[in-house]
Amino acid sequence: MKVQEEVSQIVKRAVDRLEKQGGVKQVVWIGAGGSFGGFYGAHYFMQQESSQLYSTMCTSGEFIYAAPKNIDKNTLVVLCSMRGTIETIEAAKVARDSGATTIALYVDESELVEVTDFKIKYESLALDESRLDRVNGSIGLCIAMNVLNEVEGYENYDLAMSSFDLLDPIYRKAVVYTTPLAKEWAELNKNQKTIYVIASGPALGAAYVFSICNLEEMLQLDSPTVHSYEYFNGPFEVTDKNRSIFQLLATGKTRPEDERALRFEQRFGGKKLYVLDGKEIGLDDLKPEVSPYFNHSIFSSVLNNVYMRELSYTTHESYETRRYMWKEEYK
Incomplete structure (x- = not known):
């Protein structure tokens, strides 16, 4: 299955869940180090293209200690950790306890996939054999594009999806x-x-x-x-x-x-x-x-x-x- 198809299916399920709770109002991108920085493309896309959805990035540690007050049942939280960074797992628990719907991006399974609602496996950017459309930054971007298309519509959606190939x-x-x-x-x-x-x-x-x-x-x-x-x-x-x-x-x-x-x-x-x-x-x-x-x-x-x-x-x-x-x- 192409990454675009896999992401589309997961996002549809996440958005459907959120719709039963009043819809998606914001997306929060959480990670540590390269897993945090890797979400920048997704966040930048949403800032540029969304007229309704709010997007923000937060490091795992800061989210644990100072999660924004507006994290609630209308929030989609996307977290990334290659091997299960402790702080990212704890951040997922904070998001869960706040009522948010969560998606985990991971390479090696850890407690992170156990405490989140949905999961997507990615390939490490550092490995030569990894496909670029399947590294964390690309999947994060694909999630953002699919969320926007589901919630608001995205006029260049088909063009964007074909570009991943x-x-x-x-x-x-x-x-x-x-x-x-x-x-x-x-x-x-x-x-x-x-x-x-x-x-x-x-x-x-x-x-x-x-x-x-x-x-x-x-x-x-x-x-x-x-x-x-x-x-x-x-x-x-x-x-x-x-x-x-x-x-x-x-x-x-x-x-x-x-x-x-x-x-x-x-x-x-x-x-x-x-x-x-x-x-x-x-x-x-x-x-x-x-x-x-x-x-x-x-x-x-x-x-x-x-x-x-x-x-x-x-x-x-x-x-x-x-x-x-x-x-x-x-x-």
Whole structure:
């Protein structure tokens, strides 16, 4: 079964359940780390396309301690955890006890699937054999598109669903295209201790995941994530010839923000300024009506599986290395 069909069936069941309780009023996306950041594309889509449904993101830990008061029987909560993060399981219980309907995204079964109403298995973005349409970010986006279509109607629904079939081929071509470029970037940055990642709009979530999960967690490098517009409200003061800057250029309405930041970076930055353009890695192969919403899926996979890996190979640091994660107590 195609992922679009599986998601459509689950969402229909969830929406039908909510309809008996007065309908869906809001969607809350919950996770930790990459599972949290992976929902950015779904959340961004709903912010742009929904006229009635409210969408928000919340980290698992914050939801446990400070769940919004409006979480109730008219709320759909979508949670993601690869192996069953303790805080995400507890967040699911808080959502359940508040009367919300819940959907769990998971790789390995855990208590999370036991305490949620519906579940969808996804494939890890980090594995080469995983299909891009079946990673967590893509499934989250598919859920958002189906919820919107069920509740309000989505004029580009059929186009969007057919676009999921194109994701994996686009990604495979992007890997071939970017690998030699990433090797050069990695060689240039092999001694760099800080890498700024700058993006906006539909690519901001991918920038965030690249910073905290790839560069900081996996390679133990400092990596501030900066919004392309907010770059001019402070961060641009650190720009100089020696600074390593990784600028994402998204497709979609906010691209001018990225291009403005890039123009300044090109004036005052140096040879360690790097640009990854969504148009060059296949996003223009999708119709413009839906292309922006797939920025996260394409960018995140290329950044994780090409750029992070190449930097790891060049620095001779295994990206499996951790200092604290899974080794020290941090409950």
